[in-house]
Amino acid sequence: MEKFEHGGNIYREDVPAGDWLDFSANINPAGLAPSVRAALLAAVDDVINYPDPEARELKAALAERYNVPAEQLVLGNGAAELFYLFLQTVRPRRVLLPVPSFSEYERAALAARCKVSCFALSAENDFRIDWEEMLAALPVTDCIILGNPNNPTGTLVTRNELVRLLEAIKDGTQWLVVDESFLDFLLFDSRYTVRDLVAEYPRLFVVQSLTKxxxxxxxxxxxxxxxxxxxKRLNAGKDVWNVNLLAQKAGVAALADTEYQQQSRQQLIEEMQRLYKRIDGLRGIKAFQPSVNFMLLDVSGTGLSSSGFTARLRARGILVRDCANYTGIEDDCYVRIAIRRPEENDRLLAVLEEF
Known part of the structure; x- marks a missing residue:
């Protein structure tokens, strides 16, 4: 596999009869909200105009939804762009990455000519961070980037743990970047988010995706x-029109749709637990407890490599994420699956049980 290959690439191969059932991309199984679809259709004729370079309407909606001042917001063409923007602007020399983790952290660091070091997380410890070891590594790093929850492991870091890390770097020169792109899937995120702490800890940068x-x-x-x-520095360093008009309109509509938000969370929690119990009971597969809309599987007990496992599913029209190219779990035995709608999950379960 290519080192920085992602899931969700439905364009790479011939489409099977009935289309792909894509478990490789961890997107809300509820799909596009009707309110967002309506907003997009209503705005189609407006694409003859430039988008608002200040994205005032979207920033106001974000400030209200996440209870942060609009002056603290930096918008991105997806969350991934913001890692590149931050690293190209701040230019830390040495970046520490708890791994396995989202590969764009490493790719963005390398693009900014940073020296990347890895902080290995172990499956035996359910891929949780050893905080004593992490604190001991601070003198030899300039920036730490971590996902909360982490992708692909689903591991959550508590707010208290992050505050401990922030206190440790408060009087130093290190930066902490926290990717909270999946926290919206939790019923309550107050135990985990640190987005409200950037004024208190100025060397903290929090990133969140709305696309997931x-x-x-x-x-x-x-x-x-x-x-x-x-x-201000980050906004000055990006393309002034990096968020297009339709994306801005979709974001405003999505943030206002509280019914979609509540139903998505509740339905996901129920289906996540059902799928976890069913898969973890299959012979040869170890499922790691999911926290949001994806689940990591160790398939070594099946006698198949991760590539062999994904190939067998692909032959049945099902895509899953082969994790062999994740730094930190290159032993070719892990795959990640998304949590989808019940009927789609049942189709995956039927094939896995058959295998």
């Missing part, structure tokens, strides 16, 4: 929260 929870990956939309001076 609101099922907008084709539009690309994300935002960052930073101390006001850093937000």
């Amino acid at each position: 929870f609101y099922a907008l990956p084709g539009l690309r939309l994300g935002f960052g929260v930073a101390q006001e001076e850093l937000a």
